Every structure is written in structure tokens, then in C-alpha cells.
Amino acid sequence: MFCYQCEQTTKGTGCTTMGACGKDPETAALQDLLIYATKDIARYAYRAHQMGARDRAIDVFVVKALFSTVTNVNFDLRWFGAFLQEAAIIKTKAQSLYEQAARKAGKTAETFSCPVRWWENTDDLQGLLAKAQDVSISKWIDKLGGTPAGLQELIVYGLKGAAAYVDHAEILGKEDAKLYADFHEMLDYLTTGPADVNDLLAKALKTGEINLRAMELLDAANTGAYGHPEPTQVRITPVKGKCILVSGHDLRDLDELLKQTEGKGINVYTHGEMLPCNAYPGLKKYKHLAGNYGGAWQNQRTEFDEFPGPIVMTTNCIMKPKDSYKDRVFTLGLVGWPGVKHIDDRNFAPVIASALAQPGFAADAPAKYITVGFGHNAVMNAAGKVIDLVKAGKIRHFYLIGGCDGAKPGRNYYTEFAEEVPDDCVILTLACGKYRFNKLEFGDIDGIPRLLDVGQCNDAYSAVQIAVALAGAFNCGVNDLPLSLILSWFEQKAVAILLTLLHLGVKDIRLGPSLPAFVTPDVLNVLVEKFDIKPIGDVKDDIAATLAT
Structure with a gap:
């Protein structure tokens, strides 16, 4: 191997x-x-x-x-x-x-x-x-x-x-x-x-x-x-009742499950990269879409064990299930684990039966919310105000802090980086890397939230569109914007997004927590020379360097 x-x-x-x-x-x-x-x-x-x-x-x-x-x-x-x-x-x-x-x-x-x-x-x-x-x-x-x-x-x-x-x-x-x-x-x-x-x-x-x-x-x-995502407050604590948890990335799977569970007294929660689904009009219309439970994929063995209902895995991010909850896991599409039940043709009857048989949450937890839904359409609707704030010197810099999360040591860098970002700067985030800091309080700048959740990993397209629109508004190139990309990677979708950014000529990307093993020193030298790509370093030094350019 x-x-x-x-x-x-x-x-x-x-x-x-x-x-x-x-x-x-x-x-x-x-x-x-x-x-x-x-x-x-x-x-x-x-x-x-x-x-x-x-x-x-x-x-x-x-x-x-x-x-x-x-x-x-x-x-x-x-x-x-x-x-x-x-x-x-x-x-x-x-x-x-x-x-x-x-x-x-x-x-x-x-x-x-x-x-x-x-x-x-x-x-x-x-x-x-x-x-x-x-x-x-x-x-x-x-x-x-x-x-x-x-x-x-x-x-x-x-x-x-x-x-x-x-x-x-x-x-x-x-x-x-x-x-x-x-x-x-x-x-x-x-x-x-x-x-x-x-x-x-x-x-x-x-x-x-x-x-x-x-x-x-x-x-x-x-x-x-499902319509363009809208800025939406999402509950991140459970409510009393029977429940189903949906992880992965696929919107249609969630939609079909919501249709089939409507009126059955079952609350549906998103997990991991499904969090942004709560902002789509065509999905959040379902009253029993109760919010988000848990965090990023690498915590699932603890979070799934504690969840009092079945779990549906729609795409990648599955980990070896514990025996204590393996019989409550259902896979769809291309997802598979030996001995785990697979759902064909989106017939969620077995999942619903499992939910009704499980205890569910015994009581409401204290209500807590975070805001998601800042896709390119929502941000462009506020672009005029954002541009005015930049011209007025009230927004000094933008940071895109996002990518994959994972268990490898060193990812606390992204939490610390977000915490150290100056108050006159805005953070864009996407993919499950946001779970390192998306429950922290960042406040706003004249009504513009300092933390803008753009969505899933594939919503890097939204981030690209936002950057291109800002560059157009300021009549400059993307690399001339007060924008820094601080990215974490884990698997192949992150690789694809990095290649997209390099294709677009984006430079000065900081990548971590470690560089890919398949990128040899010779290749890294070329990427550094051509795109100024660099590994993450000390948080305060990296912030100072980005603000100095």
C-alpha cells in the first residue's frame, strides 16, 4: 500500500x-x-x-x-x-x-x-x-x-x-x-x-x-x-424531540429527507459541511429543519455517539463508526462502509423508522445561534456599502480563512489567526475549516458582520466571484486587493480549489497545516517562485506580513 x-x-x-x-x-x-x-x-x-x-x-x-x-x-x-x-x-x-x-x-x-x-x-x-x-x-x-x-x-x-x-x-x-x-x-x-x-x-x-x-x-x-443562500440565523443547540442528523455535502439528499419526514414529528439537523444548507430558501422553508448539530467531520465519532437518533452520510467525510452507533448510520450515493446500511433511490423509510425508535432529545438546550448564508449573491447585494467602508478606511483588509478541517496538530493556528485579525478587518470563511472559529463573536463594522460564512468547500466559487467583483469595483487585479488567503487543506477537493486559485493567478496564498506529500521540494520551489505560495508560520508574523503589503 x-x-x-x-x-x-x-x-x-x-x-x-x-x-x-x-x-x-x-x-x-x-x-x-x-x-x-x-x-x-x-x-x-x-x-x-x-x-x-x-x-x-x-x-x-x-x-x-x-x-x-x-x-x-x-x-x-x-x-x-x-x-x-x-x-x-x-x-x-x-x-x-x-x-x-x-x-x-x-x-x-x-x-x-x-x-x-x-x-x-x-x-x-x-x-x-x-x-x-x-x-x-x-x-x-x-x-x-x-x-x-x-x-x-x-x-x-x-x-x-x-x-x-x-x-x-x-x-x-x-x-x-x-x-x-x-x-x-x-x-x-x-x-x-x-x-x-x-x-x-x-x-x-x-x-x-x-x-x-x-x-x-x-x-x-x-x-x-433551492434559491440563493440568504443571511440566516441557525440554531446550534438541539430542541426536544425525535431527530435525524445529516452530514456530507449533498443538497438534494437533504431535500428528499425533509420531504419524507414532514409532518412526522422528527427534527432534522445538519452536520459538518451541511451547515450552509440552512441558508437556502428552498430548504429552510421546512419548519422541521431544526438547525446544526456538532462541528467538523473529524469530531463525528464523539458527536454521532452522543446524537440520540440516526445519522445519514450523503457524501465524503465518513469515519469508521463506533459499534455503539454503527447500526444508526445510513449511507447514500457513493458513500460506503462495510456493514453499514445503504439507502437506495433516496427511500428514507428505514431512517425514519430508526428515528422513531430512538429516544431523541429529552429537552430543549439553551438556544444559541450563528449566522450563515453569505454567498456571492448576498455579499454583492451589500457590495456598495462594503466598498464605501473600504474607501472610508473603516475596512482595512479582508481575510479568507477556510478550507478543510482535520485532526492533525497545528490547526489551532486558524483559530488563533481569526482571533488575532484586527477589528477593522473582515473575515470570509468557507468549508468545514470554519468550525475552528465560527462560534466566536466577531461583531460588525457599521452593520457589516466581521465574519461572513460563504458556505461549503464548493462555494469557493462564491469567494472567487466576490474577489473578482471587488477588483472590478476598485479597478485593480485580485492580487492588488487588500485580501489575503489563509487556507487549510485535507483532501482532494481542497487540492482542486487550490489549483483553481493558481489558475486564476492568485498569489501569496498561505497553506497549512502542512504541505502535501506529493508536492516535492522541486515542485514547491516552482510554486513559490511563480505564485509566492508559502506554508503558514507564526500567527502574528503572518498577520503583520499580510497587512504590510
Whole structure:
């Protein structure tokens, strides 16, 4: 086993015996083989797309295959065995699509070699595991060297993150054929064994551009279905009654659960990255959406244990459930854990039955609230006042403090940073990293809250739109704004967002709590030279440096 796709890898270099996330070596191996298979499929799909031929089933499969391997999505070995069986069918379909398109265009179809014949005997699990050893990341490192292999993986991880957003959008009926084609093109590129550092970096930035369009597509899907988020006070303490907790990221899953629980005397709470859902008009209209419970994903083993009802995991962020609550966990979509009940077709009857059987909260806790819902639409509505406050010298600087949360030591930096931000500065935040400080009191500047919760990780698109609009208002570039980005990362969606920011030319990003293991010193030197990206340091020194520019 070798896996270094997330921030919490063993010793910061890679997991070699068991994943820090709980992923076992066999599951890790099949995930590597699935990525290899996805690249193989993409060669045919990309060329077919070029000749105007596409098959939606192929496009959707590739995205779901990528997303299923994101950290903390699926840990079920049998799931990936079934995925590879489906991949073999998809490969045949993609090859046939390409060959038919070539004949129609009067061209000779290319023949591709594939050293590992992964599509043969996919019902033989041990055979698949044996093949997986030949496509492990450690093999690529031995063959190409750490820097080219790391850059290839940087592209793969960016595509995985973007795939999550495309999958969420597809669930809500929003798709883009060009985006699918771009996924195929990038995966096809990786099959050529690229080793040129400059070319790989250029393709990594292209991946960032793909992710920007993926986030834009998802933003349109979410707001089209549920309206633009509105500044909303969200209760963060429980109320008496039966209850269900929903974690993950998927808005439609929450919507369907709210519909099916309406009138049943069950309160529904959000958890983790679902917190921003409380600000969407189409979701907060449900009176039994009672608020948010708990914090970020890494605290779930304690918080889920104490929650007196069932828990629904809609996307990534699942951790190994304790036996004490494992029978109350339900997974949806691509999420899976061995022995945990999976919900098909969003039929929440088993979840509802579990909620009615559990005790629920015995009494109301003292009421406490936080405010969320400052997406790009809400902030732009107040842009005139914000700009006036900047011109008047009342707002000196903006800080975007956000990203993934996690358990690794060093993340207290983000709490301390937020606490040390001067009173004449505004903090934008997004993703679950906000749980480090979103329950603190920051006050306001002439009615503008000093803490503006932009939303989920995918709502980095909102942050980008806010920055672009401010740059336009001040007739300057984004890098000339009084704006500093202080980012924490954990998994592949954070990688995709970082690549998007680099694609947009954003400089002087501070990243922590540690740098990715797949970014070698050579790659880091290039990023520092070109984008002035830097690791986080001392809080007071970092704040002083940002205010001095």
C-alpha cells in the first residue's frame, strides 16, 4: 500500500500499512486500479468526443469513479470490486463508441496498449488485487521519479475534487458535455506517461480551470434548485424531540429527507459541511429543519455517539463508526462502509423508522445561534456599502480563512489567526475549516458582520466571484486587493480549489497545516517562485506580513 492523497498521511509522507483514514490496503489497491481503468476508458471517450460522439453513461461513470476514491468516501472492498466490473463494461462501450465514430469520420481508429489487462476476469477479486500491485503510486514514483509522479498525482487529485462537484451538479440535473470531455482529455494525457515538469504544471493549472467551471456548474445547480443562500440565523443547540442528523455535502439528499419526514414529528439537523444548507430558501422553508448539530467531520465519532437518533452520510467525510452507533448510520450515493446500511433511490423509510425508535432529545438546550448564508449573491447585494467602508478606511483588509478541517496538530493556528485579525478587518470563511472559529463573536463594522460564512468547500466559487467583483469595483487585479488567503487543506477537493486559485493567478496564498506529500521540494520551489505560495508560520508574523503589503 502507498497512499499520499490526503494531508493526514503517516509521518506526512504516505500511508504504507493502513490508511490514517481507516482505509485498508486491499481497498486502497482497488482504488488505484479503478483510477488506472478510468484513464484507460478516457482514451476512447476523449477521441469519440472530438468527433462529436458521446455516451452519457460513460461520462457519468468516469466522474463517479473518480469521486468514489476521494478520501473518506467509500471503504467497502466489495463496492470497488463491483465498480471494476462495471468499468469493464464501460470500457467496451467506450471503445465501440470511438471506433464507430472513427469509421463514420473516415478515419482509422488508434489501437492502444494497456500493460495491465485490468478488464479481464473482474469477478476474480484476488486477481484484481494482484493486478493492482502493478499500478500502485509507488510504482509510478520508482519509474518516473518523485517530482513527475507527484505532479501527475496532483492532476489526478484535482480531477477527483472537481468530479465531486460535477457529480453533485449532475444529481440536480445540471451537466456540461464540454466538462466531461475535459475530464477525458486530462486522463488521456496522463496515460502518455508525461514527465516534463513545466508541461505537467501547465496541465495542473488546466485542471484548476476545469474545477472552476465545475464549481460554477454546481453553484447554478444549487441556486437553481433551492434559491440563493440568504443571511440566516441557525440554531446550534438541539430542541426536544425525535431527530435525524445529516452530514456530507449533498443538497438534494437533504431535500428528499425533509420531504419524507414532514409532518412526522422528527427534527432534522445538519452536520459538518451541511451547515450552509440552512441558508437556502428552498430548504429552510421546512419548519422541521431544526438547525446544526456538532462541528467538523473529524469530531463525528464523539458527536454521532452522543446524537440520540440516526445519522445519514450523503457524501465524503465518513469515519469508521463506533459499534455503539454503527447500526444508526445510513449511507447514500457513493458513500460506503462495510456493514453499514445503504439507502437506495433516496427511500428514507428505514431512517425514519430508526428515528422513531430512538429516544431523541429529552429537552430543549439553551438556544444559541450563528449566522450563515453569505454567498456571492448576498455579499454583492451589500457590495456598495462594503466598498464605501473600504474607501472610508473603516475596512482595512479582508481575510479568507477556510478550507478543510482535520485532526492533525497545528490547526489551532486558524483559530488563533481569526482571533488575532484586527477589528477593522473582515473575515470570509468557507468549508468545514470554519468550525475552528465560527462560534466566536466577531461583531460588525457599521452593520457589516466581521465574519461572513460563504458556505461549503464548493462555494469557493462564491469567494472567487466576490474577489473578482471587488477588483472590478476598485479597478485593480485580485492580487492588488487588500485580501489575503489563509487556507487549510485535507483532501482532494481542497487540492482542486487550490489549483483553481493558481489558475486564476492568485498569489501569496498561505497553506497549512502542512504541505502535501506529493508536492516535492522541486515542485514547491516552482510554486513559490511563480505564485509566492508559502506554508503558514507564526500567527502574528503572518498577520503583520499580510497587512504590510
